[in-house]
Amino acid sequence: MAIDERFTRGRQEAGEGEVAGTRSEIITSPVRDWATDFSHLEPEWSADPYPIQDDLRQRCPIAHTERFGGARLPTRHEDVAAIAHDTERFSSRSVVLSNFRPPRELAPIGGSPPISSDPPFHHDARKLLLPAFTKKALARYEPATRAFCHSLIDSFAGRDVVDAAQDYAQHIPMRVIADMLGFPPQDGPRFREFVEDLLEGINLPPDERVDRVSRMFDYLLEQVHDHLDEPRDDLTTYLINAELYGRKLDPPVVTGAMALLLIAGIDTSWSAIGASLWHLAKTPADRERLVAEPGLLPTAMEELLRAYAPVTMARLVKEDMHWHGVDMKAEDWILLSFPAANRDPLQFDRAQEVVIDREVNRHAAFGLGIHRCLGSHLARMELRVALEAWLERIPEFTLDDPGAVTWSAGQIRGPRALPLRIG
Amino acid sequence: MNVHIDPGLCQGHGRCYGLAPALFREDDEGYGQVLGDGIVAPESERDARLAALNCPEHAIELAEEG
Numbered sequence: 001m002a003i004d005e006r007f008t009r010g011r012q013e014a015g016e017g018e019v020a021g022t023r024s025e026i027i028t029s030p031v032r033d034w035a036t037d038f039s040h041l042e043p044e045w046s047a048d049p050y051p052i053q054d055d056l057r058q059r060c061p062i063a064h065t066e067r068f069g070g071a072r073l074p075t076r077h078e079d080v081a082a083i084a085h086d087t088e089r090f091s092s093r094s095v096v097l098s099n100f101r102p103p104r105e106l107a108p109i110g111g112s113p114p115i116s117s118d119p120p121f122h123h124d125a126r127k128l129l130l131p132a133f134t135k136k137a138l139a140r141y142e143p144a145t146r147a148f149c150h151s152l153i154d155s156f157a158g159r160d161v162v163d164a165a166q167d168y169a170q171h172i173p174m175r176v177i178a179d180m181l182g183f184p185p186q187d188g189p190r191f192r193e194f195v196e197d198l199l200e201g202i203n204l205p206p207d208e209r210v211d212r213v214s215r216m217f218d219y220l221l222e223q224v225h226d227h228l229d230e231p232r233d234d235l236t237t238y239l240i241n242a243e244l245y246g247r248k249l250d251p252p253v254v255t256g257a258m259a260l261l262l263i264a265g266i267d268t269s270w271s272a273i274g275a276s277l278w279h280l281a282k283t284p285a286d287r288e289r290l291v292a293e294p295g296l297l298p299t300a301m302e303e304l305l306r307a308y309a310p311v312t313m314a315r316l317v318k319e320d321m322h323w324h325g326v327d328m329k330a331e332d333w334i335l336l337s338f339p340a341a342n343r344d345p346l347q348f349d350r351a352q353e354v355v356i357d358r359e360v361n362r363h364a365a366f367g368l369g370i371h372r373c374l375g376s377h378l379a380r381m382e383l384r385v386a387l388e389a390w391l392e393r394i395p396e397f398t399l400d401d402p403g404a405v406t407w408s409a410g411q412i413r414g415p416r417a418l419p420l421r422i423g
Numbered sequence: 424m425n426v427h428i429d430p431g432l433c434q435g436h437g438r439c440y441g442l443a444p445a446l447f448r449e450d451d452e453g454y455g456q457v458l459g460d461g462i463v464a465p466e467s468e469r470d471a472r473l474a475a476l477n478c479p480e481h482a483i484e485l486a487e488e489g
Contacts, residue, residue: 127452130435130451130452130453131451131452133453134449134451134452134453135437135440135441135449135453136449298441302477359473359476360473360476360477361477362476362477362478362479362481363479364479366436366479368434368479368480369434370434372434372435372436376436376437377437377453380441
């Protein structure tokens with residue numbers, strides 16, 4: 001059995017206790033005015049954020065709220081791109097907007113590197129992970145992903161109505177990322193809890209939130225120990241052995257990166273697959289065309305990613321400043337809405353329409369600047385394979401009950417209940 | 424026509440090697456690379472333009488010859 005002192009229990013526990021950082025008042029009252037009091041947790045936003053974003057882009061392109069201790073919401077492509085490219089003024093120290101700001105000393109590493117890292121650490125940590133996430137490296141997961149999609153569809157036999165979010169979309173990225181990290185595939189339900197705790201539980205009392213997050217880190221530490229006992233060819237063993245600046249990674253960097261891969265690897269693709277099936281279920285012309293022209297799928301997929309981009313990131317303003325016409329204060333959150341940027345009519349013709357054969361599509365669904373989604377090639381593989389398998393096996397489907405469709409709250413948006421009639 | 428990727432702008436979105444695999448490839452970290460000497464044959468010019476127009480970081484430069 002291998003001994004790695006970095007991960008001995010005593011050392012880990014010694015670091016626990018009061019978590020430093022700044023807590024802000026939890027405000028859950030209904031939104032009064034989207035320009036001055038926005039909240040991305042509002043049910044109206046989850047159900048359909050696009051009319052709100054379009055309205056703001058016209059009348060108040062960098063909206064404001066006192067919630068979450070102060071936050072800004074840019075809706076123009078130009079502003080979203082400028083912030084994403086400006087790591088001097090905007091920090092990634094925390095990329096999930098909540099009522100808790102981690103201490104400034106957490107920069108430049110952050111809690112879940114490299115997504116939470118700023119230069120110069122960001123570049124070096126990201127470089128460790130990039131080779132595992134190239135299109136070529138990920139191709140080896142495609143046959144198993146396709147087989148798994150078909151096995152999910154096999155399980156629909158005899159049913160007229162299935163929930164495409166719960167019975168299909170969510171399982172695909174869970175299985176693939178569990179395989180990549182070397183976690184037990186049957187732990188999927190726990191991954192779902194972790195995702196919900198981290199991304200949807202943001203208005204919970206901070207201490208409860210801390211408890212829930214530590215549950216996930218306890219799980220990750222169990223997996224580290226399992227891999228120390230039994231090393232294998234997967235990303236967990238890779239991270240345990242990886243070296244930066246001539247020495248092995250600090251334990252919070254190892255578990256933080258594992259947390260990132262697990263969380264960011266699941267709800268994002270789950271949302272993209274679900275939103276794409278939702279669109280095709282309610283748009284027979286697009287569905288029929290893709291069934292007839294499977295070669296159009298790569299182009300159509302980019303358009304579905306543009307129109308229903310699942311991911312919004314957060315930044316923290318580093319210093320007080322006047323920026324693009326508004327006063328920003330140090331420690332203000334920025335809700336960096338790639339979905340809003342993707343529907344800016346100054347950037348896209350027919351921005352509010354889904355044009356599945358749109359050839360020129362410079363969308364920002366995977367972000368812009370140095371934090372381009374590390375898993376974008378994985379997400380594209382999962383989305384393509386999931387849609388190919390579905391359209392091949394279930395060419396005809398419709399929304400069973402449009403009113404029964406529900407969407408996740410928070411920064412990652414996708415269907416969480418999606419009953420489809422398939423028979 | 425000549426094609427060039429600005430490595431200072433490329434973030435590895437991979438739209439170029441996805442859309443025009445005859446002109447671009449990915450390096451070991453997923454960043455785009457131009458295949459060969461960057462001279463685009465007339466029959467590939469449309470693909471080169473498509474790649475440039477879809478790059479989210481505007482990292483692909485096209486230069487018309489002569």
